[in-house]
Amino acid sequence: MIRGVRGATTVSTNTEEEIVFATEVLLSKLIELNRIEPDSVASVFISTTEDVTAAFPAKALRKFEGWTYVPVMCMREIPVLNSLKMCIRVMMHVNTNQLQNEINHVYLNNAKVLRPDLDNSLAL
Template identity: 75%
Template sequence: MIRGMRGAITVNQNTEEAIITATEELLVKLIDENHILPDLVASIFISTTEDINAAFPAKALRNLEGWTYVPVMCMQELPVPNSLKMCVRIMMHVNTTHSQEEIIHVYLKGAKVLRPDLSNSLA
């Protein structure tokens, strides 16, 4: 079964280095916490708020060994008034036998405010 695994992180500045570093941190944590292997991933969607445009955050995935052929797409979040700024979000579609309750969603830095209700998140 395919399950969605979510994560988000805030970026401290709109530079390529900051975007790639933060996105890689989030990807590594999401992968490690859920024991994800690249061959189990159907696709990854990465979105950013409109104030992040200095780099494609998907470049961070290519820094990880074994993730070359995983399909990934970048997009922009809806610019909802008063929403969290400088945020990268990930939706990873993974083939797994885990139940929804066993999935560990990862929210780091300022993005922790997005889903405080996910008590199973270890991040």
């Protein structure tokens, strides 16, 4: 069964260093909390708000050993009026036997406001 594993974070500045670092922190928490192995991942979508332009956040995933062949795509979120700024969102499509309510979603920094009902970032 393929399940979606969600997460999001924000950055305070539009720099390559901060974008890659914030994404790396988010991905490592998602991977650890859900015990995700690269071979179980069908694909990863990473989106950014239109004000995050200094780097592809997918660069962060390539820092993880064994994740070289996992398909990753970056895209831009639709610019909804009054939406959260400087935001990076992740959707991993993972083959797992876990039930939907057993998936640990992670929301960090200012992104905690997006889904406080699903945020499992404190589980670490």
